[in-house]
Amino acid sequence: MDPAFLDKLNLNLDASGVFLLAVTVLAFLIPVIVILPPVGLQKSDALIQTHTKAGVEGSKSNLKKQFSDEHAPQAGKPPRVQSLVVYPVKSCKGIELTRSKVLPSGLQFDRLFTFAQLKSPFPVSVDSTDEEKSKHKWEFITQRQFSRLANVTVDLWLPDEMKLRKQSMKTNEAFLILRFPWKEDGWRGVLSSITAKLARGRSAKPEIEILLPVDFPSDAEIKENGYTFEKVRIWKETVTALNMQRELPEELRRYLGVSNKLGLFRINPDQLREVHRCAPTKEEAGYQPVTGFQDAYPLHLMNLNSVKQFSSEVPKDETLKELDVLRFRPNIILSGAEAYDEETWKQIRFKPGSSGLYNDVVFHVSCRTVRCKMPNVDPATGIRHPSEPDKSLRAKRAVDEGAPLNGCLGMQMIPLFDPSLGEDREGWIAVGMTVEVEERGHHVYIKQ
Numbered sequence: 128m129d130p131a132f133l134d135k136l137n138l139n140l141d142a143s144g145v146f147l148l149a150v151t152v153l154a155f156l157i158p159v160i161v162i163l164p165p166v167g168l169q170k171s172d173a174l175i176q177t178h179t180k181a182g183v184e185g186s187k188s189n190l191k192k193q194f195s196d197e198h199a200p201q202a203g204k205p206p207r208v209q210s211l212v213v214y215p216v217k218s219c220k221g222i223e224l225t226r227s228k229v230l231p232s233g234l235q236f237d238r239l240f241t242f243a244q245l246k247s248p249f250p251v252s253v254d255s256t257d258e259e260k261s262k263h264k265w266e267f268i269t270q271r272q273f274s275r276l277a278n279v280t281v282d283l284w285l286p287d288e289m290k291l292r293k294q295s296m297k298t299n300e301a302f303l304i305l306r307f308p309w310k311e312d313g314w315r316g317v318l319s320s321i322t323a324k325l326a327r328g329r330s331a332k333p334e335i336e337i338l339l340p341v342d343f344p345s346d347a348e349i350k351e352n353g354y355t356f357e358k359v360r361i362w363k364e365t366v367t368a369l370n371m372q373r374e375l376p377e378e379l380r381r382y383l384g385v386s387n388k389l390g391l392f393r394i395n396p397d398q399l400r401e402v403h404r405c406a407p408t409k410e411e412a413g414y415q416p417v418t419g420f421q422d423a424y425p426l427h428l429m430n431l432n433s434v435k436q437f438s439s440e441v442p443k444d445e446t447l448k449e450l451d452v453l454r455f456r457p458n459i460i461l462s463g464a465e466a467y468d469e470e471t472w473k474q475i476r477f478k479p480g481s482s483g484l485y486n487d488v489v490f491h492v493s494c495r496t497v498r499c500k501m502p503n504v505d506p507a508t509g510i511r512h513p514s515e516p517d518k519s520l521r522a523k524r525a526v527d528e529g530a531p532l533n534g535c536l537g538m539q540m541i542p543l544f545d546p547s548l549g550e551d552r553e554g555w556i557a558v559g560m561t562v563e564v565e566e567r568g569h570h571v572y573i574k575q
Contacts, residue, residue: 170338171282171304177291178284178302182222189558190223190460194449198431198462206464206562207480209431212457215303215341217241217420218269219279220506221453226557229488229542232399232417233425234458234556236283236341240303240371241267241420242276243359245388265359265370265390267420270504270511273383277509280306283341301341309335309378335378343396344369359392361420363575366400368392394419404573405494406541412491414552416541423575424493424539428469429457436466437536441519446505447512454502454516455537461562469538470495470526474566482559489543489565494572496537497530529572 171180183189189210192198198209212221213236228235243265270276282304291297310320310333320333344354349369357370372390380389399417402424406416418425429452438450452460461469472492479485500517504510520534527535544552 170336171284174284174302174304177287177294177296177298179287179290181283181285182224188223189225190452193431193452194435198435200432200463200465204463206430206461208459208477208482208556208558208560208562209462210460210558211556212453212460213237214281214456215239215283216279216281216305217267218276219281219305220277221456222281222283226482226484226555229554229556231414231425231542231544231552232419233421233542237458238420239341239394240339241359241361241392243267243390243392244385245390265357265392267359267361267392268385269501270509271499271501273385274504274511275383275509277504277506278308282306303339303341305337305339306334307379307382308332309382335376337374337376337379339371339374343393356395357390357392359390362422364400366394367398368394392420402541404575405539405570407491407493407543412541412543413546414544424541426459426490426540426542427455427457427496428459428461428492428538428540429455429536430461430464430466430469432462432464432466433469433536437516437519437524440523441516446510447515450502450516451506453506454504455496455498456501457537459540459556464562470570471567472538472564473568474543474564476563476565477556477560478563480559480561482557484555484557484560486555488554488556488560490540491543493539493541494570495527495530495535496539497527497533497535497572498524527570527572529574535572
C-alpha cells in the first residue's frame, strides 16, 4: 500500500497505538464476559428456574464445630439431634438436612440408588458347565473398593412453588444431580477449566453432571428410556431393582476406576428388602421392617461424644488429624449424650425440643453397627488411609459378643409408628429434638 496514502489517513499503528486499541477492546469485552460468560448451560442451571436445592450449605453446617466441647453432656439436659444426613446414592456424598420425613424405609430420599459392577463368576470349579462359566452378576460397589465415590457430589432439587408460579408451571417432580470431577487431556481440559471458573468462581473445577428423577419411573418411562429390571447383589442378599445404567457417561466408570461394566440401580419401592435379625418382628413393630439400599437397617445413629472418645484413642498422622463423624455415614447425629451410652438403648423417643416441630417420633434401637474398612476413606477427599481407623476399631471397639472380631461404633434403628396411622406410616424428625430413653437393655449382634 502506498505510504503516502497511510500518511493521509493518519494511521499511526505504532506500539502505543496497538496497546491502546487492545485496552479499549478488553474494556468493552470484560464486563460482557462477566455478565454473560461464554459457557454452556448445565442441568442445574435449568433446574434453578423451578426448583430449590435441598440441604444445609457448608458454611452453615451443624457439624462445623463437631469437635467442640459444646457437645459434651450437660447436667439436667437430655441429648439432642445435632444434624441429619441422607445419602440418596449409596457411598456418594451425603446431604445435610435440618429436618426430614421418616418413612418405614428410613429418612426420605436415603439410599434410593446404588452403583454396581457386572462381575463374572471367576474363579469357577473345573466341573462347572459352560452356562455357569458364562454367567455374569451385578454386585453393588462402595468406597471400600472405589474410594473416589466419596468425590461424587449429590444434589437434591425439590420443586419450589413460588418459582413454579412465576413460570406458570406445575410439577411435583424432584431430581437428583450427580456431579464428579472430570478434565480432558490437552486443550479440551484447559477450555473446560476456564469454563468452570467463569461459571462458578476461581476455585471451581470442571465437572460432569448426571440428572436423575427421584420418583420411581412409570412403566412408559422405563420402556422409553430403555431401563431394565435386573438382579443385583448387596452383601448376601440379591434383590430385583431397576438398572438405569443408560444415564451414566463412560467418563464416570473411568473416573472411579471400575474395569467392569458399571450400572446404576434404583430400589423398587414395591420390593423393599425385609429386615429381620435384631429388628422387631412384624407383630412387635406393627408392620414388616424394611430397607432400601442401606447395608442392613433403615437408620443409622451416631453420638458425637462416642466418636470423639474413640478418636482420642486412634493414632494420628499427617493424613489423619481428627475423625469426622461423616466417615461413619450416619443419618441421625446426636450431641450431649455420654460416650457410648447409646449402646444401652433399646427404644428411644425424640421429642420436639427446640426443633419447631410438634410431634414425637419413636425408634427401636436394634443393634450396634459393625464396622467395615470404609471409614478409612476421608469423606472430604476420597483418599483412603492405609490402616486407620479400622485397625483401632478392631483393637478397641470389639465390644459385641455377636461380632467378636469386628469393631463397633454407632447404632442401627427401626422407626416405630402409632398404630392409628394405619398404612400411612410416616413421621418427622428435626435438628433440636431431644432424646428420651424409654427402654435400655443388652445388645448382641446377629450376623447375616
